[in-house]
Amino acid sequence: MEKRPFGQTGAQFPLLSFGAQRIVDEHNCTEEQAIQIVNRAIDEGITYFDTAPSYSKGQSEERLGKxxxxxxxxxxVWIATKTNDRTRDGSLRLLEDSLKRLQTDHVEEWRLHNIMKMEELDQCLAKGGALEALLEAKEQGMIKHISISGHTNPQVQLEAIDRFPFDSALVALSAADHLVYSFAHEFLPKANEKGIAVIGMKVMALGKLAPWYEKALRYTLSLPISTAIVGMESMEQLEQNLAIAKNFKPMTDLEQLDFLKEIMHLANPDVLKWKSTDWVSGEWYER
Structure with missing residues (x-):
């Protein structure tokens, strides 16, 4: 697989990376299957693994660690996990538990998870906020790099990278995301300019792009990103993703335009729930 630089960290990763959210009972993946899938992925060159303590109440981290x-x-491997707590103390407690489940004394990357609103960003960056935990953890060697993620409003992540030199950002970059509140349009150019590694997520738009599977993955991989994480709950899904990534050819502008025309009907709050006010309201997020 093609490898790309990971921002200014000095690391490089294959363009396909592993979203570990789905190697859990909730997605009908047993522990034995999870172990087999993870090790098969490493055998095939995948080294970047994304997880979080909130994924199935820690089961994702636990299985990745096992x-x-x-x-x-x-x-x-490179492990990225997250804090969805906005305070220093709460975040440090989450990290302690994450390290135990992952059976490690450090992770390569720790993120502020799903910062949707400016108020959340302000809280994280204020005195006693979560960013203090990230900085302390880095100083103590428990983490190596500081990250942020966002699904909803690219203006929040733009503000974040103006206020703090994050090493990376995990953002929603599916083809459907292209059509409204687009991180590809609004966030990606500035992040690249600053040398921030960008990881694409929501590649299949929670399954809504499954009928266009290869096109959906090619679209995201064609963007100027460092890598894309894809959730994989079965060996079949892993092999399908590997086949596309190994034979990857960037989409031409015309191919991209034709694809976006095909899926334009998906640009609504019922499909792009992560860009709604509360993911279930059926109303677009208001900036």
């Missing part, structure tokens, strides 16, 4: 420990593969 998969790596069982085959002694911790040193082969």
């Amino acid at each position: 998969a790596l420990a069982l085959h002694n593969r911790r040193d082969e």
Whole structure:
């Protein structure tokens, strides 16, 4: 697979990375299957793994940790996990629990998870906010890089990277996201200009782009990003993603335009729930 630089960190990753949210009971993936999928992914060159303590109440982290420990593969991978707490103290408690579940003494990357509103960003960056936890954890060697993620309003992440030198940003970059509150249009150019690694997510738009699977993955991989995480709950899904990534050819402008015309009807709050006021309201987020 093609490898790309990860911002200014000095790391490089294959263009396809592993979203570990789905290797859980909730998605009909057993622990045995999760261990097999993770190790198969590493065998095929995938080294970037994204998880969070909120994914199935820690089961995602726990299974990723078991998969790596069982085959002694911790040193082969880069782990990114998150805090959805907006305070210093709460975030540090989350990190302590994450490290236990992941069976490691550090993670390569720790993110402020899903910062939707300016008020949340302000809280994280204020005295006693979550950013203090990230800075302390880095100083103590528990994390190596500081990150932020966002699904909803690219203006929030633009403000964030103006106020703090984040190493990376995980943002919604599906083809459907292209059509409203577009991180591809609004956020990606500025992040690239600043040398911030950008990780694409929501590639299949919570399954809504599944009928256009190859096109959807090619669209996101064609963007000027460092890598894209894709959730994988079965070996079949992993192999499908690997096949597309190994044979990847960037979309031409005309291909992209034709694809966007095909899926334009999906640009509504019922589909793009993460760009709604509360993910279920059926109303667009108001900036």
